[in-house]
Every structure is written in C-alpha cells, then in structure tokens.
Amino acid sequence: MTDAELADLRQSYSQRTLLEADVQPQAVAQFRQWLDEAVAAQLPEPAALTLATVDAATGQPSQRVVLLKGLPDDAGFLFFTNYDSRKGHELAGQPLAALNFFWPGLERQVRVEGVVEKAPENVSTEYFQSRPRGSQVGAWASPQSEVIGSREQLEAREHEVEARFQGQNPLPRPPHWGGYVLRPTRLEFWQGRPSRLHDRLVYERTEGGSDWKISRLAP
Ligand SMILES: Cc1cc2nc3c(=O)[nH]c(=O)nc-3n(C[C@H](O)[C@H](O)[C@H](O)COP(=O)(O)O)c2cc1C
Numbered sequence: 001m002t003d004a005e006l007a008d009l010r011q012s013y014s015q016r017t018l019l020e021a022d023v024q025p026q027a028v029a030q031f032r033q034w035l036d037e038a039v040a041a042q043l044p045e046p047a048a049l050t051l052a053t054v055d056a057a058t059g060q061p062s063q064r065v066v067l068l069k070g071l072p073d074d075a076g077f078l079f080f081t082n083y084d085s086r087k088g089h090e091l092a093g094q095p096l097a098a099l100n101f102f103w104p105g106l107e108r109q110v111r112v113e114g115v116v117e118k119a120p121e122n123v124s125t126e127y128f129q130s131r132p133r134g135s136q137v138g139a140w141a142s143p144q145s146e147v148i149g150s151r152e153q154l155e156a157r158e159h160e161v162e163a164r165f166q167g168q169n170p171l172p173r174p175p176h177w178g179g180y181v182l183r184p185t186r187l188e189f190w191q192g193r194p195s196r197l198h199d200r201l202v203y204e205r206t207e208g209g210s211d212w213k214i215s216r217l218a219p
Contacts, residue, residue, distance in 0.1 A: 013107040013192025018199035020214060027187045027203035027212045028074045031110060034103075034189065035068075043105040050102075051079065053087050056094035062086060068101075069127060069179070076181040077112060078119060080127060082144035084176045091116050097182055107192035112184050119179030128177060129170035136171040137161050188217070 024030040038046035045067075052063040064087065070078035077099060082088055091097065099112040118124075128136065141157040148154055165171050184205075191199040198219035203212040 012194060013198065014194050015107050016191055017193065018189055018191035018201055020201065020216070023189070023201060023214065025212065025214075026074065027184060028071055028076075030189065030203070031112075031187060032071055032074065034106075034108060034110060035071075035101075038101075038103045038106060038108075041103075041105055043103055046103065048101075049077075049079070050100040051087065052098040052100070053090035054094050054096070055090050062090065072123075072181060076183050077114075078123075078179055078181050080119075080124065080177070080179045082139070082142075082177055083118075085144040087145075088176075091180065099182060109188075109190040111186075111188040111190070112182065113186045114182045114184040116180050116182045119181050121178070124178030125173045127179065128173040133169065133171070137165070139177045140165075140171065140174050193219075 024033065035046065047068040048065050049068055050063050051066050052061055054061045066079045066081060068077060069080055072078055083092075095116045097114065097116045099110075101108075101110040101112075103109070128139070131139075137158060140161040142154065186205070187203045189199075189201045189203075193199055196219060200217040200219055202215050202217055204215070205211075206213050
C-alpha cells in the first residue's frame with residue numbers, strides 16, 4: 001500500500017447515537033451495557049482491551065492487549081497477568097493505568113482511567129484453576145517479558161513443569177501470577193457519528209462520592 005492509499009483509508013460512522021438521555025447514571029453499568037452489546041453483535045474478542053502503564057522512572061508509557069475477566073461489584077475492571085512481567089513491574093512502581101476498548105463493528109470506543117490494585121488472592125487462585133490445564137502449565141513455564149534463548153528453551157520449561165506437576169489437577173497458582181482490579185476515576189464513551197462530529201460522554205467521579213458527573217466533550 002502506498003502512503004497516498006493509506007491516507008485515503010477512512011470510514012464514515014453513522015450506525016448509532018450516544019445521547020445524555022439514553023445513558024445510565026453509573027459508569028460501570030453503562031460499560032456493562034456496551035460490553036453486552038458488543039458480545040450480542042458477535043464482535044471478535046469483545047473483552048480484549050489495550051492496557052497502558054507507565055515506567056515511573058523514565059515516564060515511558062507502554063501498552064498491550066489483555067482480556068477483561070470481570071467487573072467486580074460493577075466498580076472495577078479485572079484482568080489477569082504475570083506480576084513479574086513488564087506491566088507488573090510498571091504497575092508496582094506507578095499503580096495508575098488506562099484501558100481502551102475498541103469495538104469497530106459498533107463504531108465505539110471506551111477509554112478508562114484509574115488506580116490499579118492486586119485482586120484478592122482467592123479471586124486469582126479460583127480463576128487460575130478454572131483455566132485449561134495447558135494455560136496453567138504455561139503460566140508456570142513462561143517468565144513473561146524476560147528475554148529467552150529460543151522457542152526450544154520455552155518448550156523445555158513446559159515439559160519440566162508438566163513433569164513436576166504430573167498427576168496434579170488443578171495446578172497450584174504460581175505466586176507471580178494473578179489479577180489486578182482497576183478502580184475507574186474516569187470513563188469516556190465514544191460513538192462514531194457522521195462528518196467526524198462524534199458523540200463523547202465522559203463520566204468523572206464526584207469528589208469523595210460514589211456518583212458520577214457526566215459531561216459531553218467536543219469530538
Ligand atoms: C487478544 C489478546 C489477549 C491477551 N490477553 C492477555 C491476558 O489476559 N493477560 C496477559 O498477561 N497477556 C495477554 N496477552 C498478551 C499481552 O498482550 C502481552 O504480550 C503480555 O502480557 C506481555 O506484556 P508486557 O511484557 O508488557 O508485560 C494477550 C494478547 C492478545 C493479542
């Protein structure tokens with residue numbers, strides 16, 4: 001593709017609207033409604049989100065896709081990973097993060113910002129042990145985000161883990177693996193509209209309260 005062709009790639013959005021009168025007063029309830037609609041529309045990977053973290057020492061942001069695994073108490077966003085990974089180290093140094101969901105089939109984007117804490121251990125263990133055995137083995141075998149010598153080395157580690165836990169089902173949860181819950185302070189719902197005059201509604205936590213203030217942003 002040439003740059004001219006690339007510059008010409010654009011889509012017009014006209015499926016839906018997002019109006020103040022139609023949204024829920026609670027931000028996470030509104031999110032759940034949009035997630036349900038993404039699932040109902042059979043979009044690919046509706047629970048996939050881009051997670052942005054920052055290296056507190058350098059200020060360098062980084063991002064990667066993870067899967068949303070729950071909305072505990074309609075008050076947080078739950079995902080699972082390796083606590084010793086790059087994202088794990090970055091969250092330990094700076095527990096602020098941002099999430100992005102993009103559902104092109106519905107012409108929607110949701111941006112979430114907030115404070116991240118580790119999920120309770122029982123939540124992490126329960127989820128870990130509900131995963132397919134191969135994923136449980138993988139979590140023990142893969143030193144996520146570290147440089148490894150080769151694919152063969154990784155597979156050798158996998159076989160070691162299988163031998164170590166032979167006959168055990170489920171596996172114990174590795175201490176370096178578990179959940180995080182992001183407690184949102186701000187969410188933005190974006191609905192594509194014609195002529196780039198999109199709808200953007202932002203929810204911000206009222207001071208000290210459990211309520212949300214809703215504002216409209218210019219597109
Ligand atoms: C669709 C998709 C889903 C993913 N889900 C997860 C997940 O739930 N947890 C996870 O740790 N990594 C997940 N990954 C891999 C991450 O994107 C990333 O490669 C990994 O977590 C290492 O990131 P880090 O080195 O920045 O810590 C997923 C990747 C894709 C493309």
